[in-house]
Amino acid sequence: MKRNKVGAHRAPGMLSALLLAMAVLLAACGGAGGGSGASQENAVEGQTAATAATSGEAKPSTRKVKTVNGEIEIPAEPKRIVAQGYLATFLALGIKPVGAPFWDIDSPHIKAQTEGIEDIGTIDASSVEKILALNPDLIVTLSDDPKLYEQLSKIAPTLVFVHTTFKDSREQIRTFGEILGKEKEAEAWIASFNETVEKAKQRIKGVVGENATAAIMGDFDKQLVVYADGLWRGAEAMYKHLGLKRPPLVQKSVDEGKEHVTISLEQVNEFSGDYLFVESGKQAGLDPSNPIWNTLDAVKNGRVYQMDTDYFWPYDPIAVKAQVDLIADMLVEGKHQF
Numbered sequence: 001m002k003r004n005k006v007g008a009h010r011a012p013g014m015l016s017a018l019l020l021a022m023a024v025l026l027a028a029c030g031g032a033g034g035g036s037g038a039s040q041e042n043a044v045e046g047q048t049a050a051t052a053a054t055s056g057e058a059k060p061s062t063r064k065v066k067t068v069n070g071e072i073e074i075p076a077e078p079k080r081i082v083a084q085g086y087l088a089t090f091l092a093l094g095i096k097p098v099g100a101p102f103w104d105i106d107s108p109h110i111k112a113q114t115e116g117i118e119d120i121g122t123i124d125a126s127s128v129e130k131i132l133a134l135n136p137d138l139i140v141t142l143s144d145d146p147k148l149y150e151q152l153s154k155i156a157p158t159l160v161f162v163h164t165t166f167k168d169s170r171e172q173i174r175t176f177g178e179i180l181g182k183e184k185e186a187e188a189w190i191a192s193f194n195e196t197v198e199k200a201k202q203r204i205k206g207v208v209g210e211n212a213t214a215a216i217m218g219d220f221d222k223q224l225v226v227y228a229d230g231l232w233r234g235a236e237a238m239y240k241h242l243g244l245k246r247p248p249l250v251q252k253s254v255d256e257g258k259e260h261v262t263i264s265l266e267q268v269n270e271f272s273g274d275y276l277f278v279e280s281g282k283q284a285g286l287d288p289s290n291p292i293w294n295t296l297d298a299v300k301n302g303r304v305y306q307m308d309t310d311y312f313w314p315y316d317p318i319a320v321k322a323q324v325d326l327i328a329d330m331l332v333e334g335k336h337q338f
Contacts, residue, residue, distance in 0.1 A: 059076065060076050061075065061076055062074060062075055062076055063076050063179075063181075065159055065179055067159050067160055067161070068144070068160050068162075069149065069153075069158075069160055072157050072158070072159060073157060074138050074157040074159070074179070075137050075138060075157070076181060077181065078137045078138035078180070079137055080098045080134065080135060080136045080137050080138070081095065081097040081098065081136060081137070081138045081139070081140065082097060082098060082099040082100070082120060082131050082134055082136040082138070082139045082140070082156075083097040083099070083100045083104070083140050084100070084101060084120070084123045084127070084139065084140065084141035084142055084143060085101070085104070085123065085140065085141060085142035085161070085163070086140055086142070086161070086172075086176065086316065087100040087101075087104040087105070087107075087110065087114070087117070087316070088104065088107065088109060088110045088314070088316035088317065088318040088319065089172055089173060089176050089316055089317055089318075090176070090180075091110055091113050091114075091318070092173060092189050092316075092317055092318055093173070093176060093177060093180060093182040093185045093186060093189070094182065094185055095180060095182070096113075096116070096117065097117060098117065098118060098134050098136060099117060099118040099119075099120040099130065099131060099134045099136070100114070100117050100118075100119070100120060101119070101120060101121065101122060101123060101127075102119045102121070104314075104316075105117055105119060107310070107314050107316075107319065108310055108311055109311075109314060109316070109318045109319045109322055110316075110318055118130070118134060120134070123141065123142060123143050123148075124143070124145070124148065125147070125148055125151065128148075128151045128152065128155075131152065131155060132155050136155065136156045137156055137157075138156055138157055138158075138159070139152050139153075139155065139156050139157070139158040139159070140158075140159045140161065141158060141159070141160055141161075142160075142161065142162055142163055143160065143162075144160060144162050159179070161175075163231065163315070168231075168236060168240050168241075168320075169193065169236065169316070169317035169320045169321070170190050170193065170194075170317075172316075172317055173186045173189050173190055173193075173317050174186050174187075174190065189317070192321075193317065193321050196321055196324055196325060197241045197242070197324055200241075200242060200324045200325055200327075200328035201242060201243065201328075203328045203332050204242065204328050204331050204332060207331055207332050208244065208275070208331055209274075211245065212244070212245065212273070212274040212275065213244070213245045213246060213247045213248075213250075213273030213274050213275070214238060214244040214245070214246070214247075214273045214274065214275040214276070214277065215246070215247050215250055215271055215272050215273040215275070215276050215277065216233050216234060216235060216238065216277045216279065216307070217268070217271070217272075217276065217277070217278055217279070218233060218278065218279035218307070218309075219279075220260075223262050224262065224263055224264070224265065224268070225260050225261070225262050225263075226250055226253070226260060226261050226262075226263055226271045227259070227260050227279075228246065228250045228251075228253040228254045228258055228259060228260055228261055229253075229254045229258070229259045229260075230259040230260070230315075231315035231320075232312070232313055232314070232315040233279055233307070233312055233313065234277065234279075234307060234312040234323050234327060236315055236320050236323075237320050237323035237324045237327055238277070238323075238327055241320070241324050242324060242327060242328065244275070245273075246273070247271060247272065247273040249270055249271050250271055250273070265290065265292050266292070268292055268296065269292070269295055269296055269297075272296050272297070272298055273298065274297065274298060274301070274303060275298060275303045275304075275305070275331070276296065276298035276299075276303065276304045276305070277304075277305050277307050277327075277330075278304060278305070278306055278307060278338070279306075279307035279308075279309055279312060288338060299338075302334075302337065304337065304338040305330045305335075305336050305337055305338070306336045306337070306338055307336070308336075311323070311326070
């Protein structure tokens with residue numbers, strides 16, 4: 001205390017000099033920060049963000065996703081997802097949605113993983129109240145109905161991906177991996193998928209000729225349908241991954257942009273291939289009791305296979321991977337032959 005008093009009395013002019021020096025120093029600091037209160041504030045915010053980033057604490061709370069409805073902002077790590085489609089894709093990435101349509105929940109490919117997922121019903125307006133009750137923070141839907149989108153987007157950020165959005169399972173998994181910050185999981189899954197496909201192709205090599213053709217036929221609304229292209233009914237697994245060729249008329253339909261074509265019983269022989277896969281065909285008359293049956297080359301050569309509807313209808317990545325394996329077993333081991 002004594003020293004302070006002595007200093008104060010020793011140099012009365014020193015205080016003024018000290019205050020002047022402090023004023024100059026403060027002015028210099030202000031110039032370095034941009035000379036305004038707002039700039040100084042921004043500098044502090046930037047420093048805080050940089051410090052947090054350096055320490056690994058800063059993580060974006062949201063991310064933006066481009067969709068048919070424009071750019072949508074979604075949670076970076078959504079916790080309560082409703083999947084109006086793509087349930088299996090989420091599961092493949094290690095994420096369990098809180099709600100999904102019953103047919104996805106009951107799919108034989110994922111049923112062991114869907115316990116606790118709420119049934120939201122069908123993909124239409126009737127599901128809105130059920131979805132609202134689940135309090136989702138993200139909704140993904142197959143529907144391109146603008147009215148349904150308007151209702152869903154009021155509940156939570158909603159991403160629309162119609163079934164034709166992705167060309168195959170790899171693209172689907174990779175896209176959802178990017179959306180959900182699960183890129184590593186997506187690439188690991190794709191690597192496993194590629195391995196399954198390669199092994200299946202090696203198994204059928206030498207059993208199925210390089211130029212052999214295969215057709216998929218089934219019943220829809222009591223009509224006989226040839227599934228020319230698309231993702232379901234095993235078409236993706238058979239044509240895109242195993243590389244089986246389509247019969248000429250089926251390929252012509254694909255070239256014309258058709259996913260399927262309705263034919264009469266009299267046209268079966270024209271559209272059938274060296275191998276014939278039949279899904280729910282009996283209602284349309286494609287069964288061993290029909291006289292046309294025995295005229296088919298595939299029947300004469302014992303190359304007709306029954307496709308289980310529940311197993312081959314889904315076109316999610318998990319289903320397609322399993323279908324690749326089963327189709328190879330059908331061709332090599334004669335499984336599910338008529």
